[in-house]
Amino acid sequence: MGEKILVVEDNELNLKLFCDLLRAHGYQVEPVRDGREALDRARAFVPQLVIMDIQMPWISGLELTEQMKADAELSPIPIMAVTAYAAKGDEDRIRAAGAEGYVAKPISLLRFIGAVRDLLAPAPAEAMPAIEATPPDIAEHAQGPRSSL
């Protein structure tokens, strides 16, 4: 089973689009239509990623992002913000609130899935240092071929 993704989006068509797309890529999705339920649902579902619409009634995705990042239990979960406004400074405000990723509407489906994969992938800084590793097959062949022609 794929990773669990909580999708917080008030627009029914966008919510269906995101959830269908993520399911088609093997992810387990949990839709949340009302931002006021987002934190409780995140605690119950324990997702590996949250996709967060910014423009919502009652509570904005920006406020929810700040609340999640102030919560010891929820703060480690990466947040991918989705916003209809691509105005200058929006990405800065969203990142300042603590979101790890940002995609502007209208959504390119390839970019959307690419951003999801990037956020679910382990951090590159934790990758193994490849320079010091000697592949075993090279070490074996260092003594020369076993068969002579």
Ligand code: MN
């Ligand atoms: Mn919205």
